Amino acid sequence: MKHRLLLFMLLISGTIFAQLTEPEVDALVNRTMATFNVPGIAVAVIKDGKVVLSKGYGVRSIITKEKVDANTLFGIASNSKAFTSAALAILIDEKKINWDDKVIQYIPEFKMYNDYVTSEFTVRDLLTHRSGLGLGAGDLMIWPDGHNFTPKDIINNIHFLKPVSGFRTKYDYDNLLYVIAGELVARVSGQSWNEFIEQRFLMPLGMTHSAPSWNRLKDTSNVIVPHVPIDGKLQVIKRYKNNIFDAAAGIYTSVNDLSKWVQMQLNNGNYNNIQFFSAKQQKEMWTPQTLIPVTTIPPYNTHLKAYGLGWFISDIAGHSQITHTGGLEGIVTQVTMIPDLKLGIIVLTNQQSGSAFNAITNAIKDSYLGIQQGDLVDIYSKKDKASEDVADKITDEVWATVAKNQKEKITVNAADYVGTYKDNWFGDIIITAKKGHLYFSSLRSPGLSGEMFFVKDHQFAVRWNNRFFHADAFVNFAEGNRNFEMRAISPLTDFSYDFQDLYFEKQ
Incomplete structure (x- = not known):
């Protein structure tokens, strides 16, 4: 009787909780999809070396209505x-490179913004977001799709990007250096990054439906399409297909396949008695490299947050957490592991609401x-609403000013702004005039094209033709109109639209 009473008291006091059952996860995911307008989600849970749940929900496409299952590719x-990072760990185990080798040993033409940084930049530095470059610096060489930049262009152009902090002093997330890391894998191994990932991970893990790039998928009969809300209505958009991004963001896989990768990670690099990389290298990849500012608040009471080698690392409620997210236009994903609980959680979605995967993963x-921290779907929904209200107020004011100018017939001399302008790393853009209206067109990234609207003084707002970018931008001319700079209008613009890193001069 005493034991039963103690158990009852523990249960009602909140110190013992049962894990969510499959029906409870089903209800959670379905409510998440409805709240955040996500058509399709796949979820997997790995515990104690076994997959305890792997399941698809909703549809791959709002047009075809085909169902998501555990083999659906995202x-x-x-x-x-x-x-x-794991590919580099294998090469280190094979004694072909070391984490602290200089990048110029393998890529002699690699050059950063000053000679000291170039000479000291290591393999480790490629992966740890501490280069001194700003958040997403240079991402307009990979984003949006439809451009003609190559990895060679990134290697040649990265030295034009100006630092915003001292080398190795501050965390700022970066994609370009992972592209260069993929090139380093290729030069050391003698295989392309895609071939290396296929042969050293996907095939031996049995990830038979997966591929390191959309363009290498053998079967696309069971794959999601990306969705984006545009003017309040969910729409299917074009898929990102460019190979330039592969080493940073290229892989297509399912929760069934990705569960094997997570099982291997949670088992010191071993899966089905195959040792992919050593436990020593796994520890290195999960060791904090670059500190990230953190605010300690309930319920997780996180005191440390850092980036390792390809993973975010933090402490949550007394446990180490290893995690990462991923985002392409219309697709966002999350992988989370708590190693001492032998727990892994995967959430893949075909819409770009990060709150959707956060609500599911954290629940x-x-x-x-x-x-217990309450209704996470409701909590994240309210946070989204608050952020969107702030952003909408900012953008609405800009476009209201534009509309007022048009109503009052306030005009500028379009000929004063027409011409070809060049940025050192982004290349040429052309501003043209048609019937008194100005148009912005990028030569190397044609997707970045749209009409320019006068705001005030020498400031214009460019409205991109592709509305799913959600990245309309200011064009700010200097006096004399010989050069201009840009910045995003909305604070919710994805950081990969790094307009602030551009500086155009008239040719």
């Missing part, structure tokens, strides 16, 4: 970065940690 975007995670 682009996992930046969750590909951990594969690149499942909390059930294992014995944490």
Whole structure:
């Protein structure tokens, strides 16, 4: 009787919680899809070396209505970065390179913004987001799709990007250096990054439906399409297909396949008695390299947050957490591991709401940690609404000013702004005039084209023709109109639209 009473008291006091059952996960995911307008989601949970749930929900496309299942393929975007770091770990185990070798040993033409940084930049530095470059610096060489930049262009152009902090002093997330890391894998191994990932990970893990790039998928009969809300209505958009991004964000996989990768990670690099990389290298990849500012608040009471080698690392409620997210236009994903609980959670989605995967991951995670923090779907929904209200106020004011100018017939002399302008790394753009209206067109990235609207003084707002970018931008001319700079209008613009790094001069 005493034991039963004690158990009852523990249960009602909140110190013991059962893990979410499959029907409870089903209800959680379905409510998440409805709340955040996500057509399709796949979820997997790995515990104690076994897959305890692997399941698809909703539809791959709002047009075809085909169902998502556990073998449905999603682009996992930046969750590909951990594969690149693991590829380098294999080469280190094979004594072909070391983490602290200089990059110029393998890529002699590699050059950063000053000679010291160039000479000291290591393999480790490629992966740890501490280069001194700003958040997403140079991402307009990979984003949006439809451009003609190559990895060679990135290697040649990265030295034009100006630092915003001292070398190795500050965390700022970067994609370009992972592209260069993929090139380093190729030069050391003698295989392309894609071939290396296929032969050293996907094939031996039995990830038979997966591929390191959309363009290498053998079967696309069971794959999601990306979705983006545009003017309040969910729409299917074009898929990102460019190979330039592969080492940073290229992999397509399913929860069934990706579960094998997570099982291997949670087992010191071993899966089905195959040792992919040593436990020593796994520890290195999960060791904090670059500190990230953190605010310690309940319920996780995180005191440390850092980036390792292809993974984010933090402490949550007394446990180490290893995680990463990934995002392409219309697709976002999350992989989370708590190694001492032998717990892995995968959430893949075909819409770009990060709150959707956070609500699901954290609800499942909390059930294992014995944490209750309320209705996470509702909490994240309210946070989204607050952020969107702030952003809408900013953008609405800009376009209201434009509309007022048009109503009052306030005009500028379009000929004063027409011409070809060049940025050192982004290349040429052309501003043309048609019937008094100005148009912005990028030569190397044709997707970045749209009409320019006068705001005030020498400031214009460019409205991109592709509305799913959600990245309309200011064009700010200097006096004399010989040069201009840009910046995003909305604070919710994805950081990969790094307009602030551009500086155009008239040719």
